Amino acid sequence: MKTLPILAVTVVVVCAAGGAWWAAQRHVHEPVAQTGDDGEVYWTCAMHPEVRMDAPGNCPICGMTLVQKRAAAQAATAHADTLPTVEVTAQMVQRLGIRTTTVERGRFWQRVDTVGRVEVDARRIRTLESRAAGWIEQQRVHAVGERVRAGETLAGVYAPELYAAQQELLLARRSGDEALQSAARQRLRLVGADAAQIDAILRRGEAQRALPLLAPADGVVLDLDVHEGRQIAPGMPLARIADLSSVWIIAEVPEAQLGRITEGRPAEARFAALPGEVFEGRIDYLYPGVDTVTRTARVRVVFDNPDWRLTPGMYADVALFGGARDDVLTIPSEALIRTGTRSVVIVALDNHRFRPAEVVAGDERNGRTVILDGLAENERVVVSGQFLIDSEASLRGAFGRMSAPAHAHSSGEGP
Incomplete structure (x- = not known):
């Protein structure tokens, strides 16, 4: 039975010695001093900073000699109990x-970084429609995606009404009647001939069976409903051609960042397919409404594309620049x-x-x-x-919240 008391005493002595050694080590390397709010001198334990005494002595927990500290005076704030002041030695600042x-x-300068996708500028899409009933002959362009140049022939269009209007123009010129010639020119324009084609008819002096269907501008064929031998009717769309010298990038902007950007401000785009290159554009339009799932809004950015290197469907990293604050x-x-x-x-x-x-x-x-x-x-x-x-301050805050009851108990004061 005597073994138990002896064992208990041994454990206490070993723990006290170990605690004293650890506290001494911590005391040697301790970079931070305990602080308070009143600027007064007090004594605390390096191992148990929650212990605060008004006079020197030993720690009631581990028996280690208390260390004198001076509390740093500081203004009381709403977070003083959770965000205390921390003091660091000059040597530790360097270390x-x-x-x-x-x-x-x-x-x-405000900025929004997001992603976007290249799309065709809808304002640069030209639609070709039939002005008269007839048939497609001599097809030259055969597939969507082909590049065409302004004035390039897409196909020939034979329309009896168009052929008859050419003959009327030639007869009116032979008659020398200016009024008849003007009326014949107007009729040809109504059935689909342009000014250059009318002048060509007059130069040749004979009607052309199939007038060429010409591309109105440089671009890419988006839709093509032209097939050799196909019958067409007035108002039927034959082709859509997009001018890619200017393109849109539709960017997705988080709802919380919409206030940072305005129309007319600059933008930049970078593409994985064109590494190292930066394209400069302009914020053209902020679409109304926010996607209820992604909580993003669409923003349209216009970029010049003179060499057609940017093609519809390409993804881009986009930087949208707002105004200065x-x-x-x-x-x-x-x-x-x-x-x-x-x-x-x-x-x-x-x-x-x-x-x-x-x-x-x-x-x-x-x-x-x-x-x-x-x-x-x-x-x-x-x-x-x-x-x-910050880690030390968080520990001090936790110790500070425990120090009031621990201090009262260790100093013998009442609640």
């Missing part, structure tokens, strides 16, 4: 590589500690003291973040080593 910078006030506070983005529910920075005070501060972060661009609330101009914030300080 941790702690760097600081000032909060700057100035101009901040003046008189805003910014800090390096690396100074922010994002916890998921809030953003915190470490504010550098005097005498190697640091204080976590909760902030409201705004837009981020080129390594700088707008601060909407929580900081003042010219305050200094930590940009390197802040995570170590």
Whole structure:
């Protein structure tokens, strides 16, 4: 039975010795000093910082000699209990590589980075329709996607009404009656002949059986309903041709970022198929409405495409530039500690003291973040080593919440 008391005493002695050794090691390498709110001298345990005494002595928990500390006076804030001030020695500042910078006030250019897809500029699509009943002859272009040039013949169109109008024009010229010639020209235009074709008929002096169906502009064939021998009727669409010298990129912008961009502002696009190249465009239109599933809105951006290198369907990384915001506070983005529910920075005070501060972060661009609330101009914030300080501050906050009952118990004071 005597073995149990002896064993218990042995365990206590070993634990006390181990605790004292660990506390001594921690005391040697401890970079942070316990702080309070009143600026008074007190004694605490390096191993148990929740212990605070008004006089020197030993720790009631582990028996280690208490260490004298001086509380740093600081203004009481709403978060003083959870975000305490932390003091770091000059040597530890160098060892941790702690760097600081000032909060700057100035101009901040807004930007939205997103993705988009190249589409045909709908304003540059030309539709060819039949003006008279007839048939397709001498087909020259056979497939959708073929490139055509302005004035290129797509096919020949034989229409009895068109052929008769040519003969009337030639008869009117032989008669010398200007009124008849003008009326014959007008009729030819109504059935589909253009001015150049009418002049060609007059130069030849004979009617042409099948007038050529000409491409109105350089472009790509989007739709083609022209097949040799096909019968056509007035109003029937024969082909659609898109001019690709200018294209649209339709970008998807998150709802929360719509306020950053306006029509007329510049934009940039980059393509995986064209590495290293940047294309410059202009925000042309913000479509009304937001997708109820993706919570994004469509934005139309116009890009010049003189060599047709951008083709419909290509995906792009798009940067949309908004206007400038003046008189805003910014800090390096690396100074922010994002916890998921809030953003915190470490504010550098005097005498190697640091204080976590909760902030409201705004837009981020080129390594700088707008601060909407929580900081003042010219305050200094930590940009390197802040995570170590924040971890220490979090521990101090937890110890601080426990220190009131522990202090009262260890000092013999009542509640």
